[in-house]
Amino acid sequence: GAGVSQTPSNKVTEKGKYVELRCDPISGHTALYWYRQSLGQGPEFLIYFQGTGAADDSGLPNDRFFAVRPEGSVSTLKIQRTERGDSAVYLCASSSGLAGATGELFFGEGSRLTVL
Amino acid sequence: TQLLEQSPQFLSIQEGENLTVYCNSSSVFSSLQWYRQEPGEGPVLLVTVVTGGEVKKLKRLTFQFGDARKDSSLHITAAQPGDTGLYLCAGAHTGTASKLTFGTGTRLQVTL
Numbered sequence: 001g002a003g004v005s006q007t008p009s010n011k012v013t014e015k016g017k018y019v020e021l022r023c024d025p026i027s028g029h030t031a032l033y034w035y036r037q038s039l040g041q042g043p044e045f046l047i048y049f050q051g052t053g054a055a056d057d058s059g060l061p062n063d064r065f066f067a068v069r070p071e072g073s074v075s076t077l078k079i080q081r082t083e084r085g086d087s088a089v090y091l092c093a094s095s096s097g098l099a100g101a102t103g104e105l106f107f108g109e110g111s112r113l114t115v116l
Numbered sequence: 117t118q119l120l121e122q123s124p125q126f127l128s129i130q131e132g133e134n135l136t137v138y139c140n141s142s143s144v145f146s147s148l149q150w151y152r153q154e155p156g157e158g159p160v161l162l163v164t165v166v167t168g169g170e171v172k173k174l175k176r177l178t179f180q181f182g183d184a185r186k187d188s189s190l191h192i193t194a195a196q197p198g199d200t201g202l203y204l205c206a207g208a209h210t211g212t213a214s215k216l217t218f219g220t221g222t223r224l225q226v227t228l
Contacts, residue, residue, distance in 0.1 A: 004158070035218075042120075042204050042218030043159065056215055091158050105216065107158025 004108035021077040021111045025094030035091040120219035137190045139205035146210040153202040
């Protein structure tokens, strides 16, 4: 597609359940990012992929969160044993270069996760 | 932890008014970007500034990067309802250009 695609757009789950969120970046973009945006806040960095490898995962809050990008394109963010505090909009972005001066981030519409 | 503080948090003005949004930090950034986000959508890049003191204009929007590269401002002239949205600044540090630190956001509402 023309833009970054994220599925599902909305996910409601129960505390303790496992969740997967998918991101399909812009074709040809080697860099892929996951951010989390809580209500009323700016996005917070979770993880950055360059190709298939996680180049920076310093933003993952704990070991319940994991992300993969096995073929260097689609990425999946996996959350185990969900907690109510995980409720947020999970944003995926891709770019042809590094964020900041050398690259523009193109964001998807996000996946809204609600943990009951 | 949000290292970039934006002010004001909320701003409601009438069409035709001018406004300024501020983005402040104690950290030096190698570059700073401004994004606008509308409800149910992801942020969209407006501008990138990289040089201390740099000023960039985008139609009625004027962006300035502080001389010390710790702060930035966004000035909108003659605001229109289409300017309504969440404005976010985001900084990148030298050596960790892959990771943007976003500000707390300024929610702007422009009414007729």
